[in-house]
Amino acid sequence: NAGVTQTPKFQVLKTGQSMTLQCAQDMNHEYMSWYRQDPGMGLRLIHYSVGAGITDQGEVPNGYNVSRSTTEDFPLRLLSAAPSQTSVYFCASSYNDRALNSPLHFGNGTRLTVT
C-alpha cells in the first residue's frame, strides 16, 4: 500500500494563477481532508469529505474548492492564488467509523509558494 500520496511536492505560483493539488489514498478510507500548516499556526482544516460526492467546509475554506468524485481521490483547487496561500498543505484520510476514533493518515505534503 502506498498510503496517502500527494503531488506535487513543491510548487511555485504567481498571484492569480490556478492549480490543483492532488491527493490519492489506496486504503479505502471514506474520510479525507485537507489541512494547511503555517509557522506558529498548527494545522488548520480547509475542507473535508466523508465519502464520494460529499464535501464540507473546515476552518479556513475561503479561496479553495474541493470535489470527491471517487473514494480514492480528493483534489484541492486554488482558483486564483494569493500570497496568503503560501503554506504547506497536507492531505489526510481515515476510516469513517461511527465512533470517529480512527487516526488520520497524512500524506508527505505539498509546499506551495505564491509570489
Place this chain on the structure above:
Amino acid sequence: GQQVMQIPQYQHVQEGEDFTTYCNSSTTLSNIQWYKQRPGGHPVFLIQLVKSGEVKKQKRLTFQFGEAKKNSSLHITATQTTDVGTYFCAGRSGGSNYKLTFGKGTLLTVNP
C-alpha cells in the same frame, strides 16, 4: 467554534531531562489524539484517548486525558535526541464530530 490550546509553544531540554506538553479545549471532547511531526516530515499518529481520566503509556511516553475531558497531556521521561519534533494534540467535540481540531503544537528540541 471549538478551540484547542497547547502549551508551551517551544521547549528545549538537555538529553535525559523530562518534557511535558499540555492541551486544553474550550469544549468537552469526545476523544483526543496525539501526533508527532519530525522536522520536514508529516504528522504521524501516536495515540488516542477516549475515556475520562484515561492514562496510556508507550515506553517513555505517558498520555493523560482529564476527568472533564477538556484537557490532556503528553509526558516524555528521559528525553532522547530521537524525540525531537513537534507534538500536536487534536480533538473532536460532540457538535463537530467530523472536524478534528489541532492545537498549534509544541516544538521539542533536545541538546545531546
